[in-house]
Amino acid sequence: VDASRPIGVFDSGVGGLTVLHECLVTLPHEDFVYLGDTGRFPYGQHSLDDLRSFAIEITGWLESQDVKLVVVACNSATAAALPTLQRHFDLPIIGVVTPEAHAAVQATRARRIGVLATVATVESGRYREVIGELDAGVEVTEVACPGLADRIQDGDPYDEAMVAHVREVCAPLRSAAVDTVILGCTHYPLVRPMLQRELGRGVTLVAAAEELAGEVAETLRRKGLGNDDDRRGEYRFACTGDPVAFARTGQRFLQLPLGPVRQLAPSELAAA
């Protein structure tokens, strides 16, 4: 296997850019290809079967870009398709949920963990299940946050309405006296300071983005797939929707130069 190949990252939209952000900071010498499937966003409105087809198409396209590892930077796609992808492809494929569940179990002292996530993620029960497999004695408080990701993506992330929304979703976590909270959606790191102010410094916040970046780094190291340390990595973008809108919204999520975005037709994905 050629360790100089890029790493593939995909998501239904721009949320996964918080994951790419952390990967770029952690692994500055690696190359990345990011695909945002914005043409079919949001994934929540599609059936599980559809999500599995999309994920296979996208991973196939990333494989055609000669990636050495794939990161599923999306809760919906991970929940719907990760095992399918792992059976279908030879590439190492890493998803969300397990890395942050592991970190949260390591971090909690009171053995009370909170999870903030979308309605679909909470309903999937995956966080509760994975945390239970790691420590059956942990008490998990899950809070579904309908509309929070949309507000972060489309609204002013620093207004009073956001503070009120954050306060509301944190209330059950405060009542449950959790000492560790998983930000179980790739959009949530953008309001991390607001969450920390609401929950207090004593509460450890575990973000999918950071844990996934750590998981990628460790996987590359263990598999001997890391690129040369002294080179400077590059990264590029493709999306299935409007590339101008992707670049504009994505900038806030990436917090690094975004550059040109290639638009991919669904037929190009399917052909890969």
Next chain:
Amino acid sequence: VDASRPIGVFDSGVGGLTVLHECLVTLPHEDFVYLGDTGRFPYGQHSLDDLRSFAIEITGWLESQDVKLVVVACNSATAAALPTLQRHFDLPIIGVVTPEAHAAVQATRARRIGVLATVATVESGRYREVIGELDAGVEVTEVACPGLADRIQDGDPYDEAMVAHVREVCAPLRSAAVDTVILGCTHYPLVRPMLQRELGRGVTLVAAAEELAGEVAETLRRKGLGNDDDRRGEYRFACTGDPVAFARTGQRFLQLPLGPVRQLAPSELAAA
């Protein structure tokens, strides 16, 4: 002393809002009053005598707002006026430089510390001096970054020009193989991810904002000046320049709702 009084924070402009940001996250139950002396920004163009007069005026005004502690969230004002202020007022007054120097000496393993700061701060020699007092065996590499704070304040913080600028200032730190870098200007946390990507995860970044917030928290605790833990703190803003411009630029630095900004005439400051 009444522990329910607010904490005063001042700066020549919006940079100190990164300090207030960290204070708001660390001390959500405390009240704050922030004064940005934007009417006389930048402080670098004034004489040391002028800066001392400004700092005395501002601290007097904060005292008239009944604050219990003052944070000088500005390198120029700290370098020029901190001892003067401490001799002149009964209030506890905390400045930059010493908190982050202390944290950097604690953090370094190789005993090689880098400092990124404005030209004036590097020329003042304060970081080198304070670090030397804490550990005379530490090798300090200071890099003056002319224009970096201006670019962060006025430009696109995520464009390629910023990457090039960050790369340039990091080069001497990479050559010196420092393992700890002080972000010696309150503007620099806005490009923290870019700096971390350039320097690598192995390098500890120490930001004035975080260390100052920790210093404030510890001072309140030791002096028994902390407000009730279970209340929700409030914060308000005043500036000596255009309040609309302050709110617009400041938003990126505060990363929390900024709300209305009161405009203060220099005469009101002087009268306090």
